Amino acid sequence: MSDLLVRLYPAEYRAAYGQEIVDVHREMTADLPRPARLRADADLVAHALRVRLGLDSASPAGRFFALAAPFALAAGAVGSGLHLTRWYTGLVLSPAPVWVQLSTMDGPWALSLLLSLLVCVGAVIALTGGWVLGVGVAVCGLLGRAALWSAAVPVPGEGALAPVAAALLTAAVVLACPADRRGDRPLSAAAGAMAAAGWFPVVVVDAGAYTGAFGVTTDYGAWPMLVLTFTGAAVALRSRSSGLRELGAMAVASPPLVAYAYTDVWGDPWPALGILLLLPVMATATVVCEAVRRRR
Numbered sequence: 001m002s003d004l005l006v007r008l009y010p011a012e013y014r015a016a017y018g019q020e021i022v023d024v025h026r027e028m029t030a031d032l033p034r035p036a037r038l039r040a041d042a043d044l045v046a047h048a049l050r051v052r053l054g055l056d057s058a059s060p061a062g063r064f065f066a067l068a069a070p071f072a073l074a075a076g077a078v079g080s081g082l083h084l085t086r087w088y089t090g091l092v093l094s095p096a097p098v099w100v101q102l103s104t105m106d107g108p109w110a111l112s113l114l115l116s117l118l119v120c121v122g123a124v125i126a127l128t129g130g131w132v133l134g135v136g137v138a139v140c141g142l143l144g145r146a147a148l149w150s151a152a153v154p155v156p157g158e159g160a161l162a163p164v165a166a167a168l169l170t171a172a173v174v175l176a177c178p179a180d181r182r183g184d185r186p187l188s189a190a191a192g193a194m195a196a197a198g199w200f201p202v203v204v205v206d207a208g209a210y211t212g213a214f215g216v217t218t219d220y221g222a223w224p225m226l227v228l229t230f231t232g233a234a235v236a237l238r239s240r241s242s243g244l245r246e247l248g249a250m251a252v253a254s255p256p257l258v259a260y261a262y263t264d265v266w267g268d269p270w271p272a273l274g275i276l277l278l279l280p281v282m283a284t285a286t287v288v289c290e291a292v293r294r295r296r
Helices: 001-008 011-029 034-053 060-093 100-102 105-127 131-150 163-173 185-206 219-238 244-253 255-264 268-274 278-296
Strands: none
Touching: 001 011, 001 034, 011 034, 011 060, 060 100, 060 105, 060 131, 060 163, 060 185, 060 219, 060 244, 060 255, 105 131, 105 185, 131 163, 163 244, 163 255, 185 219, 219 244, 219 255, 219 278, 244 278, 255 268, 268 278
8 A cells, every 4th residue: 555655656756765665664563453544544644745745844845834824723713703793793682682693693693603614713713723633623614714705695794706705715834834834833822923913902892882992993904914914024023034935825824814905995905005015015015124124
């Protein structure tokens, strides 16, 4: 079986490491029960496909997605969290009794809320150390939301195409993270802080507690994207890089926030396109700042 599985690797990689992979795999699985052996075979297949696609930890693409994955999870949690808290705020502020509102909630809307909760819970678990479990929960929520919207279920206030594309792209980015680069603690901490900073002021404004929280308007869904962009610049400056790689990773992580902005203005593309300009502007500013710092 090992010989057959190794054929999934590219020819050059197989010529260099194939026999070593076969020997190690046979030694590791020799005394394992059948279910454990099948899991080991699946891991070998996954690694072979990553190498073939250039997504292993040694490749530039693998390192790029390892950087982007925590922030994609965080962005997905922000979008789902805002979906949940806006529903809850409306539930609390409505003059109708809570039990009446809950009893009249239709199935698709309740399912949408449940799937959003899965994304949020999964992101929290993944970013606090339980990467495999958390990603599994979050991806189930993302794919479930994509299926719900693609089935043309009428979800009030939200279109179909943007949320579906955002959910699928986010799941793909998270799953593209190489296995040995998952759960990087500094990146997870930065992603968690970004999620909190992107979510909380919008909730405050939606609740009517304060308009223009922290001096920045939350109109047009701009605030979460602004937080993501500045986080990318901060990560770049901390690592003393040009910022192009970090801001590129933020761009890959941004679909949930772009979809949130797009649906927040009822399908008007211009605000969403406008906030996308934040990324190249911030990338340019980061490059200039790093160039100035190196000259000193």
